[in-house]
Amino acid sequence: MTATPIYLDNHATTRVDPRVLDAMLPYFSEIYGNAASISHRFGWDAGDAVEAARGKIAELFNTDARNVIFTSGATEANNLALKGVLHAAPPGSHLITAAAEHKAVLDPAKRLSRSDYEVTVLPVDQYGMVDPQQIAESLRPNTVLVSIMSANNEVGTLNDIAEIAALCRERGVHFHTDAAQSAGKLPLDLSTTPIDLLSLSGHKIYGPKGIGVLFVRHGSPRIKLEPQLDGGGHERHLRSGTLPVPLIVGLGRACELCGETMVDEAARLLELRERLWTGLQDRLDGLTLNGHPEQRLPGNLNVSFDGVEGDALMNSMREIAVSSGSACTSADPQPSHVLRAMGVSDALTRASLRFGLGRFNTTEEIDRAVEVVADAVGRLRE
Ligand SMILES: Cc1ncc(COP(=O)(O)O)c(C=O)c1O
Numbered sequence: 103m104t105a106t107p108i109y110l111d112n113h114a115t116t117r118v119d120p121r122v123l124d125a126m127l128p129y130f131s132e133i134y135g136n137a138a139s140i141s142h143r144f145g146w147d148a149g150d151a152v153e154a155a156r157g158k159i160a161e162l163f164n165t166d167a168r169n170v171i172f173t174s175g176a177t178e179a180n181n182l183a184l185k186g187v188l189h190a191a192p193p194g195s196h197l198i199t200a201a202a203e204h205k206a207v208l209d210p211a212k213r214l215s216r217s218d219y220e221v222t223v224l225p226v227d228q229y230g231m232v233d234p235q236q237i238a239e240s241l242r243p244n245t246v247l248v249s250i251m252s253a254n255n256e257v258g259t260l261n262d263i264a265e266i267a268a269l270c271r272e273r274g275v276h277f278h279t280d281a282a283q284s285a286g287k288l289p290l291d292l293s294t295t296p297i298d299l300l301s302l303s304g305h306k307i308y309g310p311k312g313i314g315v316l317f318v319r320h321g322s323p324r325i326k327l328e329p330q331l332d333g334g335g336h337e338r339h340l341r342s343g344t345l346p347v348p349l350i351v352g353l354g355r356a357c358e359l360c361g362e363t364m365v366d367e368a369a370r371l372l373e374l375r376e377r378l379w380t381g382l383q384d385r386l387d388g389l390t391l392n393g394h395p396e397q398r399l400p401g402n403l404n405v406s407f408d409g410v411e412g413d414a415l416m417n418s419m420r421e422i423a424v425s426s427g428s429a430c431t432s433a434d435p436q437p438s439h440v441l442r443a444m445g446v447s448d449a450l451t452r453a454s455l456r457f458g459l460g461r462f463n464t465t466e467e468i469d470r471a472v473e474v475v476a477d478a479v480g481r482l483r484e
Contacts, residue, residue, distance in 0.1 A: 155354025
């Protein structure tokens with residue numbers, strides 16, 4: 103049997119933290135009630151666990167627990183945000199988003215543009231960043247929503263979400279951010295940043311797959327959101343369906359751990375990322391860093407290797423698990439639309455690999471990855 107590869111694909115998904123799994127287990131076998139059952143103890147205990155988790159999730163973002171709407175993940179949260187706001191607005195309303203967004207934003211935006219709505223997809227710069235000024239200039243009287251991601255899932259570039267949120271608030275337009283890659287990794291205070299809607303996903307922060315949140319800001323101006331799933335009226339009638347209590351408990355614990363470890367973990371990942379990058383540069387030439395050199399996720403390194411096909415490189419080094427482009431975006435791999443939007447040539451796009459470093463990676467693994475990648479690139483360039 104071959105040894106387990108070194109996992110460097112933490113943007114695609116993360117391993118469930120053992121402490122998260124421990125918290126979840128009793129909710130499969132002992133506390134298995136339906137959180138909506140209000141007539142007996144099984145239901146009360148499940149309901150209490152859901153509300154405790156909701157509180158922990160809200161606490162990580164310094165916001166009110168009432169703002170937390172559980173979904174199946176960030177894809178559903180993004181769909182609910184975009185379709186929910188547009189469907190509740192008059193036909194012909196306008197949405198602004200950007201070319202480097204995840205498909206879980208771009209595809210619902212495309213669907214909306216095929217029906218009664220107007221959609222503007224803004225370009226990004228060579229780092230994958232959106233210019234807030236361009237957003238300001240693209241706002242129209244009928245614009246109801248701006249959706250810009252916090253951190254890019256391929257190149258790790260961070261947008262200036264605080265500035266974009268502030269300008270949207272000033273102009274009376276709702277602002278949504280897909281924070282699937284940054285939530286729990288970088289601090290965010292929703293009490294001081296005027297974000298109206300925010301998506302996150304459990305499996306990106308060492309929690310389980312199949313659970314996510316759409317934060318929907320309570321209060322004035324009120325956000326009108328049309329539910330995309332009708333049923334039992336769960337989650338303030340915004341997302342019907344029996345709540346997956348074990349997954350919610352897991353997400354609550356995952357958020358709690360992020361709160362405890364985020365600052366140290368970000369510093370550690372940054373160090374590991376620099377070690378990987380300088381290690382590769384010491385061994386190889388013809389490397390191009392994709393994404394912003396500083397404004398990027400601590401655990402992200404996206405590199406193009408001159409003269410090498412990313413897929414061939416991946417296939418020739420089974421000892422490490424990375425991704426060429428964005429394996430998590432689709433079941434239908436295409437050349438990266440993000441790198442394309444950044445103006446990266448087709449050749450360098452094909453030559454790119456994404457390294458996603460996470461909580462469980464060690465210095466030894468990074469040093470080994472440098473050796474394996476450098477050797478494989480050397481062989482392919484021969
Ligand atoms: C930025 C971003 N948005 C949305 C998603 C989709 O999240 P989920 O897998 O929870 O649906 C992902 C990852 O797949 C992502 O990286």
